[in-house]
Amino acid sequence: MITMARNTDVSVVPRDHLPTARQIAAVRAVMQLFVEEDLETGVSPRQQMHCVRCARLRPLPGFLVYDGLRLCNACATDFELARICGSAHTAAEFLLLAVPPP
Numbered sequence: 001m002i003t004m005a006r007n008t009d010v011s012v013v014p015r016d017h018l019p020t021a022r023q024i025a026a027v028r029a030v031m032q033l034f035v036e037e038d039l040e041t042g043v044s045p046r047q048q049m050h051c052v053r054c055a056r057l058r059p060l061p062g063f064l065v066y067d068g069l070r071l072c073n074a075c076a077t078d079f080e081l082a083r084i085c086g087s088a089h090t091a092a093e094f095l096l097l098a099v100p101p102p
C-alpha cells in the first residue's frame with residue numbers, strides 16, 4: 001500500500017478537461033503497477049481492506065492512501081481520472097462525488 005503525496009500538482013491540467021483515451025490508458029497502467037508492486041512484495045491478493053469510497057472489502061494489493069483516506073485500486077484510479085478532469089482535487093472532494101454502481 002502506497003501513501004500518495006499530498007500536494008501532487010495537477011494545476012497544469014485545465015479544470016473540466018476531459019482526459020484523452022491515451023491519458024485514461026496511462027493512468028490505468030500506472031495504477032495497475034501499484035497492484036503488481038504490492039503482489040511482488042508479498043501482499044496477498046486474499047487480504048482485503050475496507051475502501052472508504054465504495055464501502056466494500058477489496059483486495060489489499062493496489063490500495064492507496066490519500067491524506068489518510070484508503071482507496072481501493074479501482075477507486076484510486078477513478079480519483080486520479082477525476083483529478084485530471086478537474087472534478088476533484090482532493091480525496092475528500094472525491095468522496096463527495098457519486099459512487100458508480102458495482
Ligand SMILES: [Zn+2]
Nearest residue numbers: 051054072075
Ligand atoms: Zn473502492
